[in-house]
Amino acid sequence: MRELFRFFPDSASSISDAVDALYLWLTTVSTIMTLLIFLAIGYFAIRYRRREPGEVPAPVLGSLRLEILWSVIPFLVMLSFFTWGTYLYFHSQTSPKGGMEVFITGKQWMWKIQHPSGPREINELHVPIGVPVNLTLASEDVIHSFYVPAFRIKKDVVPGRLNRVWFQATKPGKYHLFCAEYCGTEHSGMIGWVYAMERHEYEQWLSGGGGEGSMATRGEKLFQQYGCASCHTMETAGRCPSVRGLYGRQVLLRGGEQVTADDSYLRESILNPRAKIVAGFEPIMPTFQGQINEESLLQIIAYIKSLGVEGGEEVEATKK
Amino acid sequence: MSTVPVEPVVEAPRNYLNASYGVKSWLLTTDHKRIALLYLVTITILFFLGGAFAVMIRLELATPQGDLMTPDTYNKMFTLHGIIMVFFFLVPSIPATLGNFLVPMMIGARDMAFPRINLLSWYVLTIGAVISISAAVMGGVDTGWTFYTPYSTTYSNTYVTLMAVGIFIAGFSSILTGLNFIVTIHTMRAPGLTWFRMPLFIWSHYATAIIIMLGTPVIAITLLLVGAERTLKLGIFDPALGGDPILFQHLFWFYSHPAVYIMVLPAMGVVSELITCFSRKRIFGYSFVALSSVAIAILSFLVWGHHLFVSGQSVYAGMIFSLLSFMVAVPSAIKVFNWTATLYRGSISYDTPMLYAFGFIGLFTIGGLTGLFVATMAIDLHVHDTYFIIAHFHYIMVGGTVMAYMGGLHYWWPKMTGRMYPEGWAKFSALVLFVGFNLTFFPQFILGYLGMPRRYYAYPEEFQVLNVMSSAGATILGVGYLIPLVYLFWSMRYGERASSNPWGATSLEWQTPSPPPTENFTVTPVVTEEAYTYSHEAPEHV
Ligand SMILES: [Cu+2]
Ligand SMILES: [Cu+2]
Numbered sequence: 042m043r044e045l046f047r048f049f050p051d052s053a054s055s056i057s058d059a060v061d062a063l064y065l066w067l068t069t070v071s072t073i074m075t076l077l078i079f080l081a082i083g084y085f086a087i088r089y090r091r092r093e094p095g096e097v098p099a100p101v102l103g104s105l106r107l108e109i110l111w112s113v114i115p116f117l118v119m120l121s122f123f124t125w126g127t128y129l130y131f132h133s134q135t136s137p138k139g140g141m142e143v144f145i146t147g148k149q150w151m152w153k154i155q156h157p158s159g160p161r162e163i164n165e166l167h168v169p170i171g172v173p174v175n176l177t178l179a180s181e182d183v184i185h186s187f188y189v190p191a192f193r194i195k196k197d198v199v200p201g202r203l204n205r206v207w208f209q210a211t212k213p214g215k216y217h218l219f220c221a222e223y224c225g226t227e228h229s230g231m232i233g234w235v236y237a238m239e240r241h242e243y244e245q246w247l248s249g250g251g252g253e254g255s256m257a258t259r260g261e262k263l264f265q266q267y268g269c270a271s272c273h274t275m276e277t278a279g280r281c282p283s284v285r286g287l288y289g290r291q292v293l294l295r296g297g298e299q300v301t302a303d304d305s306y307l308r309e310s311i312l313n314p315r316a317k318i319v320a321g322f323e324p325i326m327p328t329f330q331g332q333i334n335e336e337s338l339l340q341i342i343a344y345i346k347s348l349g350v351e352g353g354e355e356v357e358a359t360k361k
Numbered sequence: 362m363s364t365v366p367v368e369p370v371v372e373a374p375r376n377y378l379n380a381s382y383g384v385k386s387w388l389l390t391t392d393h394k395r396i397a398l399l400y401l402v403t404i405t406i407l408f409f410l411g412g413a414f415a416v417m418i419r420l421e422l423a424t425p426q427g428d429l430m431t432p433d434t435y436n437k438m439f440t441l442h443g444i445i446m447v448f449f450f451l452v453p454s455i456p457a458t459l460g461n462f463l464v465p466m467m468i469g470a471r472d473m474a475f476p477r478i479n480l481l482s483w484y485v486l487t488i489g490a491v492i493s494i495s496a497a498v499m500g501g502v503d504t505g506w507t508f509y510t511p512y513s514t515t516y517s518n519t520y521v522t523l524m525a526v527g528i529f530i531a532g533f534s535s536i537l538t539g540l541n542f543i544v545t546i547h548t549m550r551a552p553g554l555t556w557f558r559m560p561l562f563i564w565s566h567y568a569t570a571i572i573i574m575l576g577t578p579v580i581a582i583t584l585l586l587v588g589a590e591r592t593l594k595l596g597i598f599d600p601a602l603g604g605d606p607i608l609f610q611h612l613f614w615f616y617s618h619p620a621v622y623i624m625v626l627p628a629m630g631v632v633s634e635l636i637t638c639f640s641r642k643r644i645f646g647y648s649f650v651a652l653s654s655v656a657i658a659i660l661s662f663l664v665w666g667h668h669l670f671v672s673g674q675s676v677y678a679g680m681i682f683s684l685l686s687f688m689v690a691v692p693s694a695i696k697v698f699n700w701t702a703t704l705y706r707g708s709i710s711y712d713t714p715m716l717y718a719f720g721f722i723g724l725f726t727i728g729g730l731t732g733l734f735v736a737t738m739a740i741d742l743h744v745h746d747t748y749f750i751i752a753h754f755h756y757i758m759v760g761g762t763v764m765a766y767m768g769g770l771h772y773w774w775p776k777m778t779g780r781m782y783p784e785g786w787a788k789f790s791a792l793v794l795f796v797g798f799n800l801t802f803f804p805q806f807i808l809g810y811l812g813m814p815r816r817y818y819a820y821p822e823e824f825q826v827l828n829v830m831s832s833a834g835a836t837i838l839g840v841g842y843l844i845p846l847v848y849l850f851w852s853m854r855y856g857e858r859a860s861s862n863p864w865g866a867t868s869l870e871w872q873t874p875s876p877p878p879t880e881n882f883t884v885t886p887v888v889t890e891e892a893y894t895y896s897h898e899a900p901e902h903v
Contacts, residue, residue, distance in 0.1 A: 046826070050812045060739055064810070067737065071730040078701060078726050082719060085704035089640070090711070096641075098708045100900040103646035103699075111698040112691050119687040119733060126737030127680050133742060134676050149516070183512040184606060186671065186746060190812025193743040197672045199607065200511060201600025204673040217821065221746040221814045223505050225516060226432050229817035313603075331601065 053216060053237060054192035055209040056133055061193075063125050070118060133194060136207035140173030144256065144339045147178065147185035147198040150227035152218065153336055157256045157343060160247060164233030166218060169243035170210045177304060178204045179335040186222035189235050195221055203304050210237035260344025263337050267329065281326070282319045288349035293320040307342045376779065376876040391476035392879055397462035398777070399483050404450050404458065405846075407490060411445035412842065414438045419801075419835040422828045427819040435818040436503040437519070443506030448528050449490050451762055452620065455627035456573075457486070457538055459769045460566050462777060464542055466870035466877065467560050469551025469886040474544040482537035489531030496523040505816060507617075510598035510609040514590040522591050525584040532581045535623070539573030542566050551869065553888035560868045560892045561650055565630030568654035572619045572626070572661060580616035583609065607672055614665035622661045624758060625725075626654055628765030629696055632718050635768050636700050638866040639715035640707025643893040643900070646699040653692035660689040670741045679738055686736035693729050697722060706901075712864070713787035717768025720795050724760025728753060731806065749809025755802045767794070767845065774849065775863050779876040780856030786848045794841035800834025867894055 052058055089098070143166065146153040154162045168174050178187055178198040185198040187206065191214070196206035220231035238246065264270050272281040287302050295318040300306055309316055311333065314326040333341070377394045380386075387395060417438045421429045430438070461479065465472055473479045496502060502524045504513040513521050546567050550559070587609070589595045596602030598609045637644050644650055666674060666682030700722055709715070731753040735741045744750065774782050804827040813824045820828070862871040873882050 048807055048810065050810070056739075060743055063737065064734070064740055064743075067734050067740065071727075071733070074730060075723075075726055078697060079723060081701050082704065082722060085701070085707070086709050086711075086719070089704060089707050089709050091641075091708045096708045097896045098641055098706055099898045100643045100894075100896050101645065101706055102900040103649070107698075107702070108646050108649050108695065112695055115694050116687070116691055119690065122733055122737045123684055123687050126739040127683060129739035130670075130679070130742060131676055133739065183516050184509060188746070188812070188814065190743070195671045195742055195745055199673060201604075201606065202673065217812065219812065219814045223436075223509070223512070223746075223816040225503070225512060226436065228436075229427075229432070229814075229819050 051191040051212070051214065051216060052193075053210055053212040053214055054189075054194065055211055056129065057191065057193045057211075059129055063122075063129060066125070067122060070122075074115075134206075136175045136205065137173045137209075140175045140207060140209075141169075142175050142177065143168070144177045144343075145179070145187060145198070146181060146335045146339065147187070147220070147224075147231075148181040148335075149183065149225055150220070150231040152187075152220075152231065152233050155256055155336065155339060156247070158247060159255045164218070166233070166235045167243060167246050168210055168235065168237055169240045170213055170237050171240065173207055173209045175205060175207045177339065178206065179339060181335045183224045184222050185220045185224050185231065188219045188221035189216055190219070191216035192235075197222055203308060210235075213237050213239055213242075256340050256343040257347035258344075260337075260340035260342070260347075263333070263341050264344055267333065269341075272326065280322070282322055284345050285348045288346045290349075292317075294318060295320045295322075304342055307345055308338055311338065311341065375878060376874065377879045378779070378876050380879045389480075391472070391480050393461050393465050393473045393476065393479055394777070394877065394879075394881075396479050396483055397458050397460075400453060400457040400461060400486070403483070403487060403490065404453055407445055407449045409842075409846075410494075411442055411450055412839065414442035414445065415835065416839065418442060419832040421818065422820070423832045425820050425822045425825050425828075432818045433503060434501075436505075436816070437497075437501035439816060440502050440505050441497050444493065444502070444524065444528065446758075447506055447620070447624075448531055449486070449493065451624040451758055452531075452535055453486060453538075454624070454762065454766050455631060455769065456542070456566060456569055456623075457482075457534075459631065459766070459773060460542065460569075460627060461538070463773065463870055464545060464563060464566055465549070466873070466881055467563055467868050468546065468549060468554055469869045469882060469888065470545060470549035471880050471882070473541045474549060475541050478537050479541055482534045482541070485537065486531050486534035489527045489529075489534065491527075492530060493524055493527030496520040496527060499523070507613060508584070508587060508609075509613075510587065510590070510604075510606045511600065514587055514597075515599045515601070522588045525588050529581050529584045529588075532577045535573045535577050539570035539577070542570035543574070546570075551886050551888055557648065557651070558888055558891050559651075560630075561633035561644060561647070561654075562627075562630035562868075564651040565626045565633070565654045568658040569623055569626045571655075571658045572623050575662065576616045576619040576623070579612060580620075583612040583616070586612075607669070607674070610669055610672060611665065614668045615662070618665045618668065619658075619661040621754075621757065622657050624762045626657060628721065628725075628762040629654065631765040631769035631772075632700060632721050633696075634866075634868070635714045635718035635765075635772055636703050637893045637895075638772070638864050639712055639718070640704050640709045641865070641895040642703050642707040643891070643895065644699065645702035645705070646695075647892070649695050650699050653695045656692040657689060660685065660692070664689055667736055667741070670738050671745050683736055683738050687733065690729060690733060690736070693725075697726055697729070711788075713782070713784060713791055714768045714772035714864075716788060716791045717764050717771065720791065721761060721764040721768065724756050724764060724798065728756030728760055731756065743812075744809050746815055747809035748805040748813050748815055751815050752802045752805035752809060755805075760798055760802070764794070764798075767791070770845075770849075772864070773870075774852070775859030776870055776875045776877070778853050778856070779859055780852045780854075781859050781863065782845075782852045782856060783848050786844060790841050790844035790848075793837060793844065797834050797837030797839075797841045801831050801838050802834070804828075804830045804834075868892065 142157050144155040152164050154166050180198045180200040187198055188195040192208045194208050196204050214237055216235045218233040218235050273284050290302050291299050292302050312330045315324050318324050421435055500520055502519045502521055504517050586597050590597050596604040598604040598606050664686045667686045670679050808827045859875045861874045869886050
């Protein structure tokens, strides 16, 4: 314990100072408002205290002008909270270009973390400072929430969908990682650490880990193992769509709709192929619901993504 | 009506309390005043039960390690605390006790529009409570009061379905009470009591009844779906069965945000009565205070998405919900300003109910202002699901609703029982409550901003100091609730006899003996003036 009392957690991301500034603005306004009301009540309560039991004060009429004043002015001040807060929130939800990717799976009661180039960790996340880190969040079971107070970010990890969040660490250090959404018995044990490191230290750490190959190579193995390859290869191209160059492309569906082949689309295509059927193909793909866990799904998606890159579709894939 | 000391009524010959005796005369009564007392007994028991769970929570959190109980037990403690306090205490609290007692009396009616439905609503609540408590006794529930899916539908192996049934049933009690209020207020007002002459207590109960009628069916359906998914494996919320867990959150908060106002609007009504009576003033800006209740009732249904800012909800949806959440703060602010302005040039006395009203305004202001923090999306990103939220809503629910409830209980105690409570003890305990409350919950704002997540059984050591403060405050708070329990009981027998109008108030319930006769008024009152006409002098302009 460093100090007995602190009012702010560590500030270690590109948005944390901005969030604190907004918080201070809100605190200042609220303190002034609270004081004004407390002082007014205190002053009136003393100034107009009952002096004799029988006294009856003269009535005071309301005032339209005052009513308008104390509705409009507070609302205008609130609009400052709204605009500032919304601006910052939008910023926090739109990941900048050129960041790195990390894949996180929440599971009762641990965090499993995969880096595309190979290393895997549990309840620990190593990141370099000064680089935007995009997280893809998946859950194996119930809702969890990925929360790093020092970065002022939080995102629910919802089963059945992939949520995304990003941050950019600014200060090397070791920071709390919490699960913020109640998820059962060991919810409070679903915690870990984020290590923000200098670039070169991070490179060193990366080269030390791994060994099992990148996420994409692991995905490729799974692609063979689950028999995806037997359908989705060039030879049977008539019967099945090729997944080469698929990532990021617009896919035409039976019925004329178009969807972008992003992570969520790929995930759904694997777990629930009948939800969206590619135009010109029969719905013969079996469902893999309940057979492939979220971690492996992320690896298969990484593999399909890597095919996009090989097929020269990289421009398409990163454009969005 | 304006001069104050009314001659004390000596031994009211026949009143609603001594009209008949015996258990049956209470269990089969259709008198709204007796039903109010039945409710009072029921929810007092439930309040102390919910409080006992809170004691367990605060004890466990006095140290960072989990040591007093297992994590599963802890999870059940906060779940039961939340469920009992929200669904079985806060929602019925003011409307079912004070509202039941006073709505007919304040409008000069003999009873509710549907007296038997009124009694039924108490039975329904009691049955719901018994079922929920049996779920607690059989093994408890560990989902949190929010029942988030798919944890509640697929993963929890506690008595979720039974608990859902209990809450489902209790919901019908709310609906029946709301229905009764709406019909009673529309059809049974005394001659001359126009809408804009009604006491603000009536306006706020009217607005509450609207929310209850529109919102409660939605939570009922939602809980039914949770039960259906759990027992029949229908895929509604669990993605493994083809459902959508976020759908649950939309449905749940569509009720549960307005429910905040089910809890706090009646409290605002109580405070309007207290402030006017103890400053002997007409309320400042009557129509603004009255209509702001209606505005709250409508807007409260349009802000539920502010609970989903970090769920992955579309950022544009979030933006709209954020803006609307700021808008719903405006009518609440209008009320606070008007209450404050009512004190201006009043004749202010510091009787216990007024101390509670002051406490309410102060704590509700803090609760409301911190609501603006969480409506600000970038702040919510950080404080969502932390102790900041816990502190915020306890300032509204306990600092607001419970303070007003205590104030109202003291204010109308003489009318309900015919006895005065001991003023010295009452003031003392109001002070204890205020201190205990702030010591318990203020540190939690700081804890939340520092990042301590809610529903944590064990926590990192750096959070201990603030947690110990909070636990110490909770002890004081507990004492603050026990003292009134003792002296209010005592006063029923030994309290000084109350006159018909001990506070010199103007509303109709004070124009009949304390305790009132069964039919409330021997002669139907006729209303000739606005509410809160303490003085007949020509009004001054500010
Ligand atoms: Cu959790
Ligand atoms: Cu809400």
